[in-house]
Amino acid sequence: MTKLYIDNTTLTATNTCDMKAGLRYVLGYTTADERLELSAGTAVHESLAVWHRGEGVTNALTRFDAEYKGIAGKVHAEERLSFYNVRRVLSRFYTYFRDNPLPYTPQKDLVEVVFEAPLDDHGDIMVMGRIDLMAVFQGRMVVFVNKTTGSLNDWGKKKWP
Secondary structure (H helix, E strand, C coil): CCCCCECCHHHHHHHHHHHHHHHHCCCCCCCCCCCCHEEEEEEEEHHHHHHCCCCCCCHHHHHHHHHHHHCCCCCCCCCCCCCCHHHHHHHHHHHHHHHHCCCCCEEEEEEEEEEECCCCCCCCEEEEEEEEEEEECCCCCEEECCCCCCCCCHHHHCCCC
């Protein structure tokens, strides 16, 4: 039997809608264009990985630029997901933590850790994934996950002006 590999995205799609999961993961149908918020999240994620590995802010922002400028460079600068705006937020994050200590200690050799584990006794069904970062927090090793938001509701606007 061929091994079946699944990940959190596949499980989430299946839980949301069997038809959606079937179209995407069985038949391979996708949209022609990726949603801008997903592209922004990917670019931020890649930049943070470079930064957490200790490669510096300049390299982290260069990685962000390479990942996102071509995609969002034509979006008006005042829009939330414009290249300029997302880069400005990310740069502000790096500036803040240049002057203030991180609340965790990144394990530079444990950034973007790929894993797989069997879900059945024979190893025919495997769950796989990637851990963004392992870090020491309050004396314990923890899994650190980078998340960005695809939308901003009224609660979020008040909490994160």
